Amino acid sequence: LGDKKVTxxxxxxxxxxxxxxxxxxxxEHFGFTHLSAGDLLRAEIKSGSENGTMIENMIKEGKIVPSEVTIKLLQQAMIKNENDKFLIDGFPRNEENRAAFENVTKISPAFVLFFNCSEEEMERRLLGRNEGRVDDNIETIRKRFKVFVESSLPVIEYYDAKDKVKKIDAAKPIPEVFEDVKAIFAPFAK
Ligand code: UP5
Ligand code: MG
Structure with missing residues (x-):
């Protein structure tokens, strides 16, 4: 990223x-650019890249793609974009992702927005989504939950120990969740 200073x-x-x-x-409200690691990986599959088959197999199993691949995609996206404010959605997913991202990019997050929701509610939403995602079936959903608890929650605990986590009750209806999100992003109001 060179000299580019980013939030x-x-x-x-x-x-x-x-x-x-x-x-x-x-x-829409705060002028950030949204980078979903999952969306970038799915685009990489579609583009027919040499890593595509490996990425697809990992996603079907709910496993975490090697950091080098994901970090490269995130870095490229941040370099390409004029904006200096980025939401990185769904990354880092394990301690190794986190440490590698900080080492490679020298970026540490302003804060971590954590959407807290029960597995029952998340399962209901995923099964109802109907966007044809290869990982939205009950077998893969259970694997994704397990990986989240075992590998991703420790990342949230890491940042919590640094007082960087803003925890949101994500079980509420979408507009109510956004009211809570808005309060957190108020300092970035346009
Ligand atoms: N919905 C949303 N909010 C609602 C609310 N408050 N009340 C009722 N319904 C609500 O929402 C899901 C569904 O719920 C939608 O239908 C929505 O309308 C409804 P969404 O906003 O899509 O939830 P999100 O948290 O984004 O769910 P997603 O399935 O995208 O989360 P994942 O973390 O599982 O998926 P992601 O795309 O990030 O990763 C997929 C896979 O890619 C991973 O399992 C992994 O294999 C791989 N991956 C990596 O390996 N490394 C990475 O860094 C990232 C991904
Ligand atoms: Mg998503």
Whole structure:
């Protein structure tokens, strides 16, 4: 990223907690650029890249793609974009992702937005989404939940120990969740 100074917010939470939905709202109201690591990986599959098959197999199993791949995509997206405020959605997903991102980019997040939601509610949402995602089936959803608890929650705990986590009750209806999100982003009001 060279000399470009950027503000990064990590948007984390379990599968179906509403990260993508709320990021779209934040973009509209607060002028951030939304980078969903999952969307970038799915675009990479579609583009027919040499890593495509590997990425697709990992996503089908709910496993975490090697950091080098994801970090490269995030870095490229930040370099290409004129904006200096980014929401990084769904990354870092494990301690290794987190440490590698900080080492490679020298960026640490302004804060971490954490969408807290029960598995019952997230499962209901994912099964109802109907966007044809290869990982929205009950077998893969259970694997995604397990990976989230075992690998991703420790990342949230890491940032919590640094007082960087803003925890949101994500079980409420979309507009109510956004009211809470808005309060957190007030310092970035346009
Ligand atoms: N919905 C949203 N909010 C609602 C609310 N408050 N009340 C009722 N309904 C609500 O929402 C999901 C659904 O719920 C939608 O239908 C929405 O309308 C509704 P969404 O906003 O899409 O939730 P989100 O948290 O974004 O769910 P998503 O499924 O995208 O989360 P995941 O973290 O599982 O998916 P992601 O795309 O980030 O990753 C997919 C896979 O890619 C991973 O499992 C992994 O294999 C791989 N990956 C990596 O390996 N590395 C990475 O860094 C990132 C991904
Ligand atoms: Mg998403």
């Amino acid at each position: 990064v917010v990590f948007v984390l939470g379990g599968p179906g907690s509403g990260k993508g939905t709320q990021c779209a709202n934040i973009v």
